[in-house]
Structures are given as C-alpha cells and as structure tokens.
Amino acid sequence: MLKINNIKKQFPSVRALDGITLEIKEKEFFGLIGPNGAGKSTLINIIVGYLQMDEGYIEFNGKDIKELGISYKKKIGLVPQSIALYEDLNAIDNLKIFGSLFDIPKKELKEIINEKLNAVGLYERKKDLVKNYSGGMKRRLNLIAALLHRPEILLCDEPTVGVDPQSRNAIFSYLQDLNTSGTTIIYTTHYMEEAEKLCNRIGIIDYGKIIALGTLEELLNLLPPKKSIFFVKNGLTESKIEEFKKFGKISINNSKYKLEANDEFRFSEFFAALEENGIDERFIEVYKPNLETLFLNLTGRIFRD
Numbered sequence: 520m521l522k523i524n525n526i527k528k529q530f531p532s533v534r535a536l537d538g539i540t541l542e543i544k545e546k547e548f549f550g551l552i553g554p555n556g557a558g559k560s561t562l563i564n565i566i567v568g569y570l571q572m573d574e575g576y577i578e579f580n581g582k583d584i585k586e587l588g589i590s591y592k593k594k595i596g597l598v599p600q601s602i603a604l605y606e607d608l609n610a611i612d613n614l615k616i617f618g619s620l621f622d623i624p625k626k627e628l629k630e631i632i633n634e635k636l637n638a639v640g641l642y643e644r645k646k647d648l649v650k651n652y653s654g655g656m657k658r659r660l661n662l663i664a665a666l667l668h669r670p671e672i673l674l675c676d677e678p679t680v681g682v683d684p685q686s687r688n689a690i691f692s693y694l695q696d697l698n699t700s701g702t703t704i705i706y707t708t709h710y711m712e713e714a715e716k717l718c719n720r721i722g723i724i725d726y727g728k729i730i731a732l733g734t735l736e737e738l739l740n741l742l743p744p745k746k747s748i749f750f751v752k753n754g755l756t757e758s759k760i761e762e763f764k765k766f767g768k769i770s771i772n773n774s775k776y777k778l779e780a781n782d783e784f785r786f787s788e789f790f791a792a793l794e795e796n797g798i799d800e801r802f803i804e805v806y807k808p809n810l811e812t813l814f815l816n817l818t819g820r821i822f823r824d
C-alpha cells in the first residue's frame with residue numbers, strides 16, 4: 520500500500536533519516552518504535568507531506584505521492600505528536616475547522632463530528648472550550664480531528680503521551696476497531712507494551728535507520744535463546760539447589776537464586792525435578808524476553824535527545 524524507498528533527510532546539525540526503506544501493507548497496524556531523536560516524527564511528517572525529503576520517494580498503491588498530490592492527502596490522516604488544537608474554541612468549532620480542510624460537505628461533516636465525538640466519549644463536552652479539557656480529552660480530540668475525512672491510512676505519532684489508563688485504553692480500543700474495519704495504521708510510541716499489544720508488525724528505528732523489522736515473535740527471536748529462571752530463596756535449601764545444577768549455572772540474585780539454563784535444558788525435565796523435590800511451582804519465576812529487552816539490547820542504554 521505504502522512503499523517508502525531509501526528516504527534521507529538532513530537537518531543543519533543532524534541527519535534525521537539515513538536511508539529508510541519500508542513497506543506498509545494494507546490493513547496493517549504497524550508500530551514504529553525508537554529512542555528520542557531516532558527520526559520517527561521526521562519520517563511520519565515526510566509520509567504525510569508536511570516535510571520534504573532530500574532523497575528517496577514514497578509510493579502509494581504504486582504511484583509516487585508527489586504525482587498524486589491532493590488525492591493522496593485525502594487518503595491519509597495525521598495525529599501529531601504535539602497537540603494541535605485551538606484552545607479558545609470548543610470541540611465542535613475545532614472539528615469544523617479541521618473538516619473544512621478536506622472540503623467535506625456541511626451536512627456530512629456535522630454527522631461525522633457527532634459520530635466521532637461519541638466514539639471517544641466527548642459528545643457531552645462538545646461545547647466546552649478546549650482549554651478547559653483534561654490532557655486525556657485533548658488527546659482524544661486530537662485523534663478524531665485526523666479522522667473526519669475517513670482516511671485510509673492513519674498515522675499516530677505518540678497519541679497516548681500524558682494520558683491516564685482509562686483514556687489510553689479508550690484510545691486503544693477505538694484504534695483497534697478502526698483497524699478491524701479496514702483503516703491501515705502507523706503508530707509510533709515509546710511504550711513497548713503498546714506496540715506489543717496493538718501492532719501486527721514493528722519496526723525499530725535508531726539514528727535514522729531501521730535496525731529491526733518484523734512481527735513481535737520474529738523480533739523476539741533475534742534475542743539469544745537464553746532462558747533465566749528465578750527461585751524464591753525460602754522455597755529451597757542449599758542441598759536442594761545442588762539438584763538443579765544439572766540444568767545450568769546457579770547464582771544468587773538479590774533475594775533469589777537465578778538459574779541460567781544450559782543448552783540441554785528442557786522444561787519437562789525441570790518441572791519433573793521440581794515435583795520430585797517437593798518445590799511448589801509458585802516459588803519459581805521464568806523470565807521471558809519482551810520487546811523492551813530487545814529494544815534496549817539493540818539501541819543501548821545511553822541518553823538520547
């Protein structure tokens with residue numbers, strides 16, 4: 520659906536994008552994650568056409584977006600990272616302004632505005648000035664402002680920053696419904712659990728390059744296949760610990776024993792040994808790698824800006 524070919528973007532003091540090639544498929548919920556300054560917003564703004572690329576090109580259904588012009592812009596919606604609303608206007612007047620950018624007929628616009636306000640729980644507050652909205656309400660309004668023209672692709676640039684779990688979950692389920700009913704979504708976030716929960720496919724971007732790309736499962740397979748198992752200490756005596764040395768290296772980690780499984784480790788044998796030694800499974804924790812582990816492995820732990 521959207522083919523991004525070798526995009527480069529240089530700002531005076533930094534190369535924000537250094538050759539991004541990426542294909543977004545129709546109806547995908549695509550996650551773009553990366554540290555601060557990695558280039559996510561720059562890429563999003565180039566896809567939407569708010570920023571010019573220095574090199575490369577983007578195709579929408581096989582056609583260069585530069586040639587498609589306005590017909591492409593009507594198919595794409597952006598939820599920007601910084602909230603872009605008129606504080607001194609109410610929700611309806613804000614949405615009317617956004618709607619007017621897309622030449623939506625008045626009657627239709629009125630219907631869509633009501634439908635969207637309802638969908639994100641703002642209908643009752645539609646006449647309140649935006650400056651009196653909570654952070655979560657502003658984020659929800661910022662989201663629907665991008666949807667009035669019913670875009671085929673929705674780009675969300677960190678749409679849940681500063682939002683409480685209620686609003687966040689309302690935004691998730693709304694986006695999931697939108698995706699199920701056919702909208703392609705590109706979603707940037709710093710919250711790994713959001714990407715894990717929402718996205719069919721994830722790209723990790725760092726220093727303007729895609730450094731990993733795939734489904735969550737494919738990405739987690741990039742980690743060394745190391746299993747760590749933790750035992751709560753009071754579930755075990757020293758002599759019992761001896762029994763478990765055949766499964767790997769055991770060390771003390773804070774108040775727990777840590778077993779780093781060796782290559783021969785099999786869960787079936789391990790659980791049998793637990794039972795033989797009368798150790799309740801409640802005393803063990805199996806460490807499972809997640810997206811955050813991978814992310815930190817690939818992007819390191821130094822500060823970014």
Ligand SMILES: Nc1ncnc2c1ncn2[C@@H]1O[C@H](COP(=O)(O)OP(=O)(O)OP(=O)(O)O)[C@@H](O)[C@H]1O
Nearest residue numbers: 530533535553554555556557558559560561562824
């Ligand atoms: N208009 C601009 N002028 C100059 N430099 C810019 C501009 N926009 C972005 N940059 C720089 O380009 C790099 C990429 O920025 P970008 O905003 O794309 O990162 P990001 O991944 O969205 O970060 P964050 O997670 O903090 O939102 C950063 O070093 C940033 O300072």
Ligand SMILES: [Mg+2]
Nearest residue numbers: 559560561600
């Ligand atoms: Mg950004």
